[in-house]
Amino acid sequence: MKIFNKLNLIEICIKLTAFIVISALILIFIFIAKESLPIFTSREIHNETNLSKLFLPQEYNPNKGKEFLWQPVSKIPKYSVIVLLLGTLKVTFVALIFAVPIAIMAAIFTSEFSSNFIKEFIKPIIEILAGLPSVVLGFFALMILATWFQNAFGWTFRLNAITAGIAIGLAVIPIVYTITEDALNAVPKTYRDGALALGANKWQTAYRIVLPAASPGIFAACILGLGRAIGETMIVLMASGNAAIMTLDFTQSVRTLSATIAAELAEVVVGSTHYCVLFFIGAFLFIITFFINLLGYWFVNRLRIKLEGKA
């Protein structure tokens, strides 16, 4: 009887832990959202900012007309999230343009054309790239890459959207590569055999048969890469220059949503407008990346259903 009770205790422990963990994970979002709630409800904060001030252009200086500005510590604090959003989009755009084609083509090469020897050689290389802490990549971009690029292209600003974007691209490559390769490998061998038997060469097989079959997986790879690029913090914090400028010029410094939180949270007063706005940005990032990942996994699942259902 005694042993029986003890066993029950362990079971209760397991169930309790699971319950606590699951509620804690839900708590993350609730808590971040709660801290940004005053933006919608508090009168005091409405004096300084509200939803329209966050997202629409404001007239701060009568001579200049309406503009987007992020200057949270100036005399009249200006919180225009759009500037930061544009920064995030610019950096993400560069990162994906750089990383996605390389990663997908490399995955096609290793999965369709290369020998086993090359495959086994590439694998640990990708693992190394995936295992690099983002602060190390940020350091590389800040100290080495930025100097090379400036010497090569003569940009006015050493740290800019392109440098930061390429560095984030380095972090995105392993994600896109791994998921794409998984998707290509999931295509049954019979597909390839059929195409080859009909006289297609290896490239035609890859391009006309394997790629379309694996397309949901490849799409998922791009989406998950996008999620990583949007949220990346340390690399942009170190290598983007962190100047909130409203411009489409990629050779100027940028400030992203994530880097803004990292750079400013340490100095804000708890409960102040600035604090709430930073949590609002955090909640925004949370929702965006959460749904991007959801979409990614949905496509991975679709690939599985597609291949298993037809094969």
Place this chain on the structure above:
Amino acid sequence: MKFFYFLTGLACFIIVAIVFIVVGNIIYLGSGNITMEFLTKAPELGMTKGGIFPAIFGTVALVVLMTIAVIPVGVLTAIYLNEYAPKKSKLLKLLRIALHNLAGVPSIVYGLFGLGFFVHFIGTGIDKIFYGGNIIFGQPAIIWASLTMAMLTLPTVVVTTEEALQSIPDSYREVAYSLGATKIQMIFKVVIPNSISGILTGGILAISRGAGEVAPIMFTGAAYYLPYLPTRLNDQFMELGYHIYVMATQSPDVEITKPILYSTVLVLFVLTLSLNFIAILIRANMRASMRR
């Protein structure tokens, strides 16, 4: 045909070249300054001289505390999800998807959560109840940083452990039951011993991630410079990744700190790399033994 072969091969080559350039630069620039002294001494003269011992110590302390928090909780949760939870429950399916997706939420968001929840909510709460409002726990501290990191790595641990548990054939479980084992006995004598390498892999991946992430600890406990080592749970601490960030962006004299900075990067790189490779080796071993 040849053209495309060349094009895709080139992409592969570019990736390999990039990795060699990044790693080569880190090793080339960093290896010159690594001495016993560097690894065992504290920073001196505004981080322009001396070593990085406090940062190494802080990183290890952070990771140890994080592991103590995350492994038992993560493994028990995975056991619940795989062995106890009703397989067809829609709610649990949703929760599992949410858990997978949390692994992709940016680490800075966890940093926000750690500051708002652990430091300001729990910490200040403890101070109010036990210390009469004196600030003891309501400030950034190593305990809050490691709990934040534990939250960050929890999805990784749960997901890898669950995969390991799923890979055990149901026949093993049935044999245990047929010999008269209870569910708990079956779990602890059959399921866990057989999936131990999968659980270890998850743990090591979590540790490697915890050693490399900086964003979650920036506001929850990491310090620029401390003259002492963290010995109590509410001390602040120095950490390798944060040390790199500080030296690279806020150093009074970048040129003089450069050798120390490069060597610190090399130390962090070697640390996370070896952890990752241990995880890969264990996983490869596990796959090989399962094929047998």
